[in-house]
Amino acid sequence: MEMTLRYYGKKYDTVTLEQIRQIPGVTGVITTLYDKQAGELWTQEEIHALKEEVEASGLHISGIESVNISDAIKVGTPEREEHIANYIATLENLGKEDIHLVCYNFMPVFDWTRTELARVRPDGSTVLAYSQAAVDAIDPAKMFEKLSADANGTVMPGWEPERMAHVKELFEMYADIDEEKLFANLVYFLEKIMPVCNRYDIKMAIHPDDPAWSVFGLPRIIIDKEHILRMMRAVDDVHNGVTFCSGSYGTNLENDLPEMIRALKGRIHFAHVRNLKFNSRDDFEESAHLSSDGTFDMYEIMRALYETGFDGPIRPDHGRMIWGEKAMPGYGLYDRALGATYLNGLWEAIDKAAHRGAPVMP
Numbered sequence: 455m456e457m458t459l460r461y462y463g464k465k466y467d468t469v470t471l472e473q474i475r476q477i478p479g480v481t482g483v484i485t486t487l488y489d490k491q492a493g494e495l496w497t498q499e500e501i502h503a504l505k506e507e508v509e510a511s512g513l514h515i516s517g518i519e520s521v522n523i524s525d526a527i528k529v530g531t532p533e534r535e536e537h538i539a540n541y542i543a544t545l546e547n548l549g550k551e552d553i554h555l556v557c558y559n560f561m562p563v564f565d566w567t568r569t570e571l572a573r574v575r576p577d578g579s580t581v582l583a584y585s586q587a588a589v590d591a592i593d594p595a596k597m598f599e600k601l602s603a604d605a606n607g608t609v610m611p612g613w614e615p616e617r618m619a620h621v622k623e624l625f626e627m628y629a630d631i632d633e634e635k636l637f638a639n640l641v642y643f644l645e646k647i648m649p650v651c652n653r654y655d656i657k658m659a660i661h662p663d664d665p666a667w668s669v670f671g672l673p674r675i676i677i678d679k680e681h682i683l684r685m686m687r688a689v690d691d692v693h694n695g696v697t698f699c700s701g702s703y704g705t706n707l708e709n710d711l712p713e714m715i716r717a718l719k720g721r722i723h724f725a726h727v728r729n730l731k732f733n734s735r736d737d738f739e740e741s742a743h744l745s746s747d748g749t750f751d752m753y754e755i756m757r758a759l760y761e762t763g764f765d766g767p768i769r770p771d772h773g774r775m776i777w778g779e780k781a782m783p784g785y786g787l788y789d790r791a792l793g794a795t796y797l798n799g800l801w802e803a804i805d806k807a808a809h810r811g812a813p814v815m816p
């Protein structure tokens with residue numbers, strides 16, 4: 455396991471590589487070329503420059519989150535062939551730069567969905583939150599306007615203003631797409647990219663749908679154990695893998711997170727580990743990482759990762775906004791640093807307990 459932090463690049467992030475470098479135990483970043491549109495080619499020079507920037511701070515790139523998938527690929531329009539060709543060339547360029555992990559998602563229109571970016575908790579911290587009642591009451595086209603006021607002037611992943619300006623057309627594109635068609639388009643895409651993934655040993659790690667059910671009537675296919683195992687079987691190659699995001703799968707309380715981790719042994723290439731606090735089944739907020747602050751047993755999640763031999767990067771996920779910080783909601787420095795430290799502490803304890811009884815070296 456390697457502890458990492460997400461980094462959006464110096465043009466977009468309020469957190470610097472120098473700050474990340476000072477979080478104990480964090481050795482890598484998960485980053486991206488945030489300016490790139492889905493479907494566009496990433497050149498080797500651009501990737502190389504990003505790598506140099508990260509390495510100059512004493513860190514390294516542990517993976518890319520995300521190389522986004524265009525709506526043409528998700529919907530299956532004729533334009534998808536060109537986008538897939540660009541994706542393959544991008545993977546090849548990443549491989550040449552010795553980058554072997556790519557996180558992506560296959561969610562229609564929106565990436566993740568939250569209804570509040572700054573819900574105030576009793577301790578005065580603010581967090582991202584979701585209420586089904588609020589989703590049901592709002593026109594999706596208005597959602598972005600409502601949220602953007604709380605984004606602290608940052609560009610939120612999946613909610614880029616250029617995309618949000620076309621929400622209506624995006625919904626029209628998906629009018630005929632049901633779960634089966636979306637799944638078939640995902641398999642089509644994966645089959646096309648597996649040869650390059652094999653050639654360069656690039657592990658693809660699909661991010662679950664968040665929340666893990668249909669929102670605004672759009673299909674969702676990466677939501678629970680059955681769906682994700684179906685996808686693993688459909689393209690049965692170790693390079694077709696998973697980002698295990700506890701906060702996304704965990705939105706559905708029916709999902710037994712440690713059990714899912716065990717069922718996906720060998721196919722989890724990346725983990726986002728965070729906690730949620732449920733106020734009711736369909737109203738939750740993103741708590742601190744600590745088990746006692748939320749609903750999940752973080753020890754059991756980390757133990758399942760440990761016991762299944764997980765050796766990829768983990769990152770603490772969305773943090774609360776604390777200590778007066780102004781940053782991209784979910785992506786400030788302070789609470790994610792606390793999260794990384796807590797997760798490292800759990801891992802150390804699990805590791806030491808596993809070795810208890812082994813002879814002590816003189």
Ligand code: DNO
Nearest residue numbers: 520557558559565566611661
């Ligand atoms: C939200 C993130 C997602 C994730 C993408 C992966 O904060 O976890 O935006 O990066 O779904 O493509």
